[in-house]
Amino acid sequence: MAGGVAWLAARRLVQAVPVLFGVVLVNFLLMQAAPGDLADVLAGEQGAATPEMMAELRARFGLDQPVWMQFLHYLGNVVTGDLGHSHRLGLPVLTLILERLPATLLLMVPAILLASGSGMLLGGLAARRAGSWLDGIISAGVLLAYATPLFWVGLMGIVLFGVRLQWLPVGGMRDPGADLSGLALALDTARHMVLPVCTLSLFYAALYARLMRASMLTALKQDYVRTARAKGLSPWQVDAVHAGRNALLPVLTMVGLQAGALIGGGVLVETVFSWPGLGRLAFDAILRRDLNLLLGIVLASSVTVVLVNFLVDLLYGLADPRVRAA
Amino acid sequence: MIPPAMSRRLLLAGLGAATLGIPSRMALAQPAATPRRGGTLTAIVQPEPPILVSALNAGAPTGVVSTNIFDGLFTYDWDMSLKPCLAQSWTLAADGLSLTFRLRPGVKWHDGQDFTAEDVKFSLEEIWRKIHPRGRATFAAVEAVETPDPLTVTLRLRQPSPVILSALNAYEAQILPRHIYAGGDALANPANLKPVGTGPFRFREWVRGEHIILERNPDYWDEGKPYLDRIVFRIVPDAAARAALLETGQAQYAPYSPVPLSDVARLRALPGLAVETRGYEWISPWLFLEFNLRKPELKDRRVRQAIAHAINRDIIAKTVWHGFGKPAVSTVPSSLTRFHNPDVPKYPFDVKKAEALLDEAGFRRGADGMRFALSHDYLPYGDDYRRTGEYVRQALRRVGIDLTLRSQDTPSYLRRVFTDYEFDISSSWASSFSDPQIGVQRLFWSKAINKGTPWTNASGYSNPEMDQVIEAAQRAVDPAERARLFREMQALAATDLPNLPLIELHFFTVHAKTLRDVATGPDAAYSSLKHAWLEG
Numbered sequence: 001m002a003g004g005v006a007w008l009a010a011r012r013l014v015q016a017v018p019v020l021f022g023v024v025l026v027n028f029l030l031m032q033a034a035p036g037d038l039a040d041v042l043a044g045e046q047g048a049a050t051p052e053m054m055a056e057l058r059a060r061f062g063l064d065q066p067v068w069m070q071f072l073h074y075l076g077n078v079v080t081g082d083l084g085h086s087h088r089l090g091l092p093v094l095t096l097i098l099e100r101l102p103a104t105l106l107l108m109v110p111a112i113l114l115a116s117g118s119g120m121l122l123g124g125l126a127a128r129r130a131g132s133w134l135d136g137i138i139s140a141g142v143l144l145a146y147a148t149p150l151f152w153v154g155l156m157g158i159v160l161f162g163v164r165l166q167w168l169p170v171g172g173m174r175d176p177g178a179d180l181s182g183l184a185l186a187l188d189t190a191r192h193m194v195l196p197v198c199t200l201s202l203f204y205a206a207l208y209a210r211l212m213r214a215s216m217l218t219a220l221k222q223d224y225v226r227t228a229r230a231k232g233l234s235p236w237q238v239d240a241v242h243a244g245r246n247a248l249l250p251v252l253t254m255v256g257l258q259a260g261a262l263i264g265g266g267v268l269v270e271t272v273f274s275w276p277g278l279g280r281l282a283f284d285a286i287l288r289r290d291l292n293l294l295l296g297i298v299l300a301s302s303v304t305v306v307l308v309n310f311l312v313d314l315l316y317g318l319a320d321p322r323v324r325a326a
Numbered sequence: 327m328i329p330p331a332m333s334r335r336l337l338l339a340g341l342g343a344a345t346l347g348i349p350s351r352m353a354l355a356q357p358a359a360t361p362r363r364g365g366t367l368t369a370i371v372q373p374e375p376p377i378l379v380s381a382l383n384a385g386a387p388t389g390v391v392s393t394n395i396f397d398g399l400f401t402y403d404w405d406m407s408l409k410p411c412l413a414q415s416w417t418l419a420a421d422g423l424s425l426t427f428r429l430r431p432g433v434k435w436h437d438g439q440d441f442t443a444e445d446v447k448f449s450l451e452e453i454w455r456k457i458h459p460r461g462r463a464t465f466a467a468v469e470a471v472e473t474p475d476p477l478t479v480t481l482r483l484r485q486p487s488p489v490i491l492s493a494l495n496a497y498e499a500q501i502l503p504r505h506i507y508a509g510g511d512a513l514a515n516p517a518n519l520k521p522v523g524t525g526p527f528r529f530r531e532w533v534r535g536e537h538i539i540l541e542r543n544p545d546y547w548d549e550g551k552p553y554l555d556r557i558v559f560r561i562v563p564d565a566a567a568r569a570a571l572l573e574t575g576q577a578q579y580a581p582y583s584p585v586p587l588s589d590v591a592r593l594r595a596l597p598g599l600a601v602e603t604r605g606y607e608w609i610s611p612w613l614f615l616e617f618n619l620r621k622p623e624l625k626d627r628r629v630r631q632a633i634a635h636a637i638n639r640d641i642i643a644k645t646v647w648h649g650f651g652k653p654a655v656s657t658v659p660s661s662l663t664r665f666h667n668p669d670v671p672k673y674p675f676d677v678k679k680a681e682a683l684l685d686e687a688g689f690r691r692g693a694d695g696m697r698f699a700l701s702h703d704y705l706p707y708g709d710d711y712r713r714t715g716e717y718v719r720q721a722l723r724r725v726g727i728d729l730t731l732r733s734q735d736t737p738s739y740l741r742r743v744f745t746d747y748e749f750d751i752s753s754s755w756a757s758s759f760s761d762p763q764i765g766v767q768r769l770f771w772s773k774a775i776n777k778g779t780p781w782t783n784a785s786g787y788s789n790p791e792m793d794q795v796i797e798a799a800q801r802a803v804d805p806a807e808r809a810r811l812f813r814e815m816q817a818l819a820a821t822d823l824p825n826l827p828l829i830e831l832h833f834f835t836v837h838a839k840t841l842r843d844v845a846t847g848p849d850a851a852y853s854s855l856k857h858a859w860l861e862g
Binding site for chain 2: 034035036037040041042043044045046047048049050051052053054060088089090091096099100103155158159162163166169170171172173174176177271272273274275276277280281284287288289
């Protein structure tokens with residue numbers, strides 16, 4: 001088994017190299033296609049510029065070099081583990097990404113766990129009672145959650161819980177003026193997490209619930225389920241263990257695919273809740289034509305996707321022994 | 327206390343009406359309440375500044391934070407005269423060729439080093455003139471900077487350059503510590519992210535994407551100030567979230583029109599909040615349309631005049647901008663009382679006249695009722711500019727010009743308008759600053775047609791007569807003559823019409839009513855909060 005995992009890991013690693021190269025190349029070219037560069041942006045936000053200043057800035061950022069030279073230069077740095085410098089923010093790209101990573105994980109991991117947990121539960125329940133009033137309520141709720149724009153849900157959450165009832169803070173990750181530490185800081189952070197995590201998980205929960213319901217319905221019709229029932233196992237045991245475990249596979253696949261969203265997908269929620277995550281950093285990098293920063297984030301998120309999919313592959317093995325054998 | 331050199335300054339005041347020692351409006355209207363010491367102010371800055379040094383990044387968000395940490399030589403009074411800050415007085419030679427500042431003794435940098443004339447010399451020579459986007463032009467006439475003693479700085483000028491006196495506050499000419507910046511690459515200095523200044527507040531921490539915290543400088547030279555113990559600038563990218571923070575009292579100060587205009591009425595009606603439009607006079611922003619004179623239709627002055635007649639500037643001010651603006655008459659806003667020319671050729675709203683001018687120019691209505699089609703690149707700075715564009719489209723369609731709006735992000739807009747010149751009509755706002763030489767002349771000077779450089783003359787307008795007037799104004803020593811020349815510039819601009827002023831913009835600050843003494847000068851939005859205090 002251990003040897004199998006190592007073999008799988010090595011294969012994945014080799015496969016990842018062309019993928020990552022492609023991701024960097026495509027994003028580099030896309031940014032080249034966007035009009036305007038970082039020098040334009042810096043002049044733009046300062047409200048004034050001179051031709052000398054523009055030339056100095058471009059020379060400083062290497063933007064006066066031919067595009068292929070810029071690309072090779074970037075690639076050379078990445079190979080040696082150097083993600084470069086954000087010229088606008090005056091910091092190394094790696095530092096900027098690592099600064100934002102905790103906030104991103106703090107938002108995304110609970111959101112994905114909450115979403116997949118509640119989605120599977122609701123989807124499973126709806127499938128067991130397919131056609132009943134419970135199924136009706138769950139399906140309608142899921143459809144509503146699925147169709148409502150995230151930022152609107154977030155804003156309504158702020159208006160209701162932040163402004164009207166004042167139970168929860170309006171935004172941010174912690175109270176910046178309070179100088180908290182230890183348990184007080186953890187509690188304060190938790191309070192700040194409630195609205196953004198719930199908002200973000202709402203959409204994903206709806207998605208997983210729909211998937212789970214469909215795949216559970218298929219599983220419940222299988223012969224082995226009938227056999228299990230015929231053996232006299234309790235209905236709960238049959239549904240949760242026999243059918244449920246098999247129905248999990250499509251949902252797991254989806255969670256794995258959406259791991260990319262772990263890094264970039266929270267832009268709207270991060271914006272609405274002033275959450276200092278990587279999504280906003282990436283979004284700003286695009287608007288400000290901060291090429292190094294954007295490529296760094298894209299690269300980091302591609303690596304995450306590759307890693308998480310590797311983990312999902314391992315989880316498949318646990319959920320379905322047939323996958324392990326293959 | 328009036329510094330001893332003040333009398334000398336008053337004697338010299340004959341040189342400029344601006345320097346008359348009129349008692350400040352602030353002093354006259356001093357509120358009865360005594361300022362209270364202490365408290366933490368939570369403010370909002372948007373968007374997040376890239377660095378915290380205005381001398382190296384002239385953007386507004388950097389200015390909002392940075393001017394609390396650094397000082398300038400002066401601040402401005404309501405009549406745009408200079409008020410002492412790091413410099414206690416100034417003297418301009420009769421020939422206008424040398425300008426001397428007496429510096430305040432005993433001022434220390436936040437790291438304990440002494441502030442001296444060398445810091446001023448270094449900032450001017452190495453930072454303002456080499457890196458600052460406007461400083462390069464403002465201080466271009468400086469030939470040498472002399473420091474005869476640690477508290478005296480003399481600028482030797484190649485030609486008289488009165489514009490310098492309008493750019494000496496902590497935002498436009500910020501003094502940086504020489505001992506930290508000398509010899510290195512200023513733009514890459516780590517101190518740009520944890521600045522060391524002489525200002526009323528010291529830098530404490532910056533958590534990117536979250537907040538910047540400043541703390542009271544106990545050794546500040548202006549004894550007793552600042553009143554606040556701490557300022558927390560929160561970074562809040564979403565406008566609705568900013569409104570919610572202000573509404574719930576979780577933030578008490580937000581400059582630079584922090585919420586949508588459509589939200590202002592609601593916020594203003596709340597008992598705890600105030601909306602302040604003072605404090606922006608020193609930049610005096612105004613909104614205009616710029617015509618690309620390379621386009622065949624727009625090359626004809628009658629077409630530009632027709633467009634001017636077709637647009638109702640009252641509607642833009644009252645409806646589109648919810649009253650946060652005033653119909654513009656000239657390219658120098660009326661708040662610059664010294665320079666504004668109210669008697670320029672005017673183009674009142676008159677659809678018939680617009681139609682007649684277009685007919686006269688040979689552009690008759692076609693079968694579809696349209697004369698010709700143009701595109702409009704509105705400034706991509708938010709809804710207000712888009713809605714202005716929508717109004718302009720509607721107004722021009724009425725006279726038979728088929729206008730299409732183009733939406734894009736800021737770098738695309740800048741590239742299209744200032745590098746590719748691939749636009750017909752753009753909209754833009756600009757700060758005029760307290761001197762038209764800093765903010766306005768670039769739009770009309772043929773030497774400012776700099777392809778590839780944002781915020782220069784994009785219309786391609788070039789008129790030798792205009793160039794002469796502008797260049798004479800740059801050199802004029804006599805303030806009256808200089809003001810006359812700038813008034814002439816405005817008359818010429820309104821005659822030739824390479825751009826059309828729409829409204830004088832009224833930016834606003836939203837603050838809690840418990841926060842007092844917010845707008846203490848015409849550059850308050852670009853100054854420290856050292857006068858501000860929180861009611862107990």
